[in-house]
Amino acid sequence: MVRAGSAVAVLVLFSTQFDTGRRRSGFPWESFALLGLAIVAGVVSWLVTRWRVHGGDLQITTGLIRRQSIRVPLSRIQAIDVISPVVARVLGLAEVRVVVAGRGTGRTRLAYLGGAEAQRVRAMLLALAHGLASETPEPPAQPLLRIDNARVVFATVLTAPVSVLLAIAVLAGVLSFLLPHGAATASVAIPAVVGVVPEVFRRFNAVYDFQLAEAADGLRLSRGLLQTRTETIPFGRIQAVRWVEPLLWRGFGWVRLEVDVARQRGSAQREEGSSQLSRTLLPVGSREHAAWLLQRVLPGAAPVPPPGTRPPRRAAVRAPLSYHWLAFWDDRTRYALARTGRIRRQVVVVPLEKVQSVRLRQGPVERWLRLATVHIDTAGRGWQARAVCRDASDADALLWRLTDLAREARRRLP
Numbered sequence: 001m002v003r004a005g006s007a008v009a010v011l012v013l014f015s016t017q018f019d020t021g022r023r024r025s026g027f028p029w030e031s032f033a034l035l036g037l038a039i040v041a042g043v044v045s046w047l048v049t050r051w052r053v054h055g056g057d058l059q060i061t062t063g064l065i066r067r068q069s070i071r072v073p074l075s076r077i078q079a080i081d082v083i084s085p086v087v088a089r090v091l092g093l094a095e096v097r098v099v100v101a102g103r104g105t106g107r108t109r110l111a112y113l114g115g116a117e118a119q120r121v122r123a124m125l126l127a128l129a130h131g132l133a134s135e136t137p138e139p140p141a142q143p144l145l146r147i148d149n150a151r152v153v154f155a156t157v158l159t160a161p162v163s164v165l166l167a168i169a170v171l172a173g174v175l176s177f178l179l180p181h182g183a184a185t186a187s188v189a190i191p192a193v194v195g196v197v198p199e200v201f202r203r204f205n206a207v208y209d210f211q212l213a214e215a216a217d218g219l220r221l222s223r224g225l226l227q228t229r230t231e232t233i234p235f236g237r238i239q240a241v242r243w244v245e246p247l248l249w250r251g252f253g254w255v256r257l258e259v260d261v262a263r264q265r266g267s268a269q270r271e272e273g274s275s276q277l278s279r280t281l282l283p284v285g286s287r288e289h290a291a292w293l294l295q296r297v298l299p300g301a302a303p304v305p306p307p308g309t310r311p312p313r314r315a316a317v318r319a320p321l322s323y324h325w326l327a328f329w330d331d332r333t334r335y336a337l338a339r340t341g342r343i344r345r346q347v348v349v350v351p352l353e354k355v356q357s358v359r360l361r362q363g364p365v366e367r368w369l370r371l372a373t374v375h376i377d378t379a380g381r382g383w384q385a386r387a388v389c390r391d392a393s394d395a396d397a398l399l400w401r402l403t404d405l406a407r408e409a410r411r412r413l414p
Contacts (some may be wrong), residue, residue, distance in 0.1 A: 051110055053128060058098065060108065072108050076100050077129040079218065079232040080122045084115070086226040094118035098125065099232075126217060141213035141220050144296065147283055149208060155284040156203045158248040160344070207283040214296065219281070233281075237261045239354045239380035241281070241294060243303045243347040250345075255290035257282035259297070260380030279382060294349070301335050303347040314369050315389035328374075328387035328398075334409070336376060336402060338385040348385040352409035354378045358402045360395055367392075374398050 050061045058072040079099040088094060095111035096118050113121060123138040156162060208225035218234035244256040259281050282293055294301055305327035316323040322342040330336040336355070339347045355376055362372040372395035374387040387398055 072100055074129045078234050078237055080125055081231040082118050082122055084228045088112055096121055139216040141215035144212045144214055147210040151284055152207055153204055156200050162199055210283050239378035240348055240350045241298055245345040247343045253286055254284050255287050257290050260382035262379035298349055301349045305329050305339055311389040312391050315371055318369055318389050326388050336385055340388055350376055350385045352406050353413055355406035358399050360399050
């Protein structure tokens with residue numbers, strides 16, 4: 001029934017919209033017939049789904065007419081998430097999603113189990129993935145922080161998309177009183193006003209009751225209002241951390257921390273909830289909290305650049321607004337850090353052992369100014385660390401320096 005929930009809504013809406021042009025009397029048998037078919041389809045899909053652990057593999061079999069069998073080696077399991085959509089929460093059910101090295105979740109999911117059963121299955125699979133007995137209890141997680149929901153709402157309103165929509169709505173309201181045809185002017189802002197509410201709710205719903213804990217298998221995130229999510233980010237999959245300071249947050253000293261994790265190219269678009277919000281490590285917090293959390297995730301990393309890490313003065317021609325904020329540096333052994341942006345300041349921290357390639361790019365304007373930009377690529381697909389508008393000769397030297405540092409960092413890995 002949970003799987004059929006979305007189909008039910010679409011089918012019923014379609015059936016009612018199809019008959020908009022005429023008045024209908026009597027009982028809506030067609031809608032209830034569609035509802036019944038969708039429920040039956042969902043129940044049958046659930047009944048024919050089987051899973052078991054056999055020979056070191058997790059085997060999942062689905063489908064009635066077209067059978068599919070998925071085999072996942074337990075040794076490749078990197079994380080297991082428990083997700084409860086709103087309909088599933090009403091019924092006391094949850095979905096178990098298995099994150100596998102190299103392909104994300106894909107179709108490796110068990111939906112739906114009872115809430116307690118989902119947690120039991122998660123603990124069992126994690127134990128087996130680590131070579132332990134299936135009855136081994138899950139180690140307790142150490143709570144790190146919990147975000148106040150009132151601060152989340154206020155910070156959401158101060159984000160750029162919502163602030164722009166609110167500004168348009170307020171401006172239209174003022175013009176409606178000042179101009180002769182104020183009502184017509186105000187009507188232009190109706191889409192902006194209507195767009196504010198769902199945007200605020202979407203962002204708030206994604207990080208409602210945000211809790212972060214540290215467990216043996218990684219960082220555990222719990223969040224969500226209508227759809228609750230309990231996710232685990234293994235420390236080994238963290239490719240980079242981004243420190244973000246939006247313009248309207250700076251007066252309050254607020255920061256957002258995000259992580260980029262290893263994933264296959266294109267998997268971010270296929271997996272549900274893999275938007276930027278799903279990679280949030282700290283939705284909103286003080287600089288002190290953000291610095292403390294950054295040290296827990298990447299020990300020794302500091303978002304403050306040392307002297308001599310800024311680009312040459314002629315780079316102001318290429319980046320007039322952000323020139324004074326640009327910086328790039330490394331600590332010679334563990335991390336490369338890049339600071340960019342002016343309106344939306346950010347610092348990207350990349351562990352050197354996670355660097356997969358280093359690229360140098362130089363457009364026509366940069367060639368004329370004798371500048372170049374160095375890009376650092378990792379297994380993540382969210383964003384990159386970039387040494388923007390460096391002197392061309394320095395950029396070339398930096399390219400080879402980072403390549404050597406990354407190679408040495410990988411050699412030091414156990």
